[in-house]
Amino acid sequence: MSVTDELLENNKRFAESFSVRAGAPKGPRVAVVACMDARLDPARALGLESGDAHVIRNAGGVITEDVVRSLVVSQRLLGTEEIVLVHHTDCGMLRFRDDPVKDEIESETGLRPPFALEAFTDVDGDVRQSIARIRANPFIPERDAVRGFVYDVETGRLREVR
């Protein structure tokens, strides 16, 4: 049985006890941008209920053009006004550099990825870089209410990066 099949079995059990929250939910007011890491569950770590937040995730939780696209949709079309960034300790993005991986991909496939892998060497520094990318982006309407955090995978605690 594949992992995917196991997840489908889990979904059957989930759906059996599923209920839509009563009443018309107000739209979410916050967008969370977090790393894809398997130890980080933004909904549990931030106490999110259904309807509370858009959750955008990628490798590193870095601000890329696709995250800008998602934030444009989140703010302009769906009305969120705050942004919460969540990086975390022991991130996989700290354990490689772009160039050697791109060299390896090029030697295996004959094609060099035309995009950055966005590895970083300092998690606090990358949170600050992410905040700076949002503040500098002309397409994101609400870019003042952005705050960045590092989630400690050993304690579950968020630490704000200032």
Next chain:
Amino acid sequence: MSVTDELLENNKRFAESFSVRAGAPKGPRVAVVACMDARLDPARALGLESGDAHVIRNAGGVITEDVVRSLVVSQRLLGTEEIVLVHHTDCGMLRFRDDPVKDEIESETGLRPPFALEAFTDVDGDVRQSIARIRANPFIPERDAVRGFVYDVETGRLREVR
């Protein structure tokens, strides 16, 4: 009090009862690519425990270059082998088209976004498009074990798109 401050209060309570899962977790074997929608919680809907899956999310759950980047990191550097795509009913991406929104952004900011917003008109069709983008991408090492689903926000149930 901002929404962000409320989430930080939630995190304090979460961290008080936090415990790291005993034993060295094996690495995740699956990457989930899902929409950022506030009603969709992939961890709960798929029964994911800490360590089970990378979770990548954006507006629509569409396969963009940044998702390819995240899948490259997930598979090549962190060892996942399966991909699960989760779109959902009543998606915000069904309620606009790219051009009018880009016109509006251009008229407000003087800048036309140089990226697609990735709105779509048919959720099953976009799941198939996402599977096709993965299968056609030379940078993703494991692209056969990809399956796509539509999550019903009224029932919590996943339906496979074939």
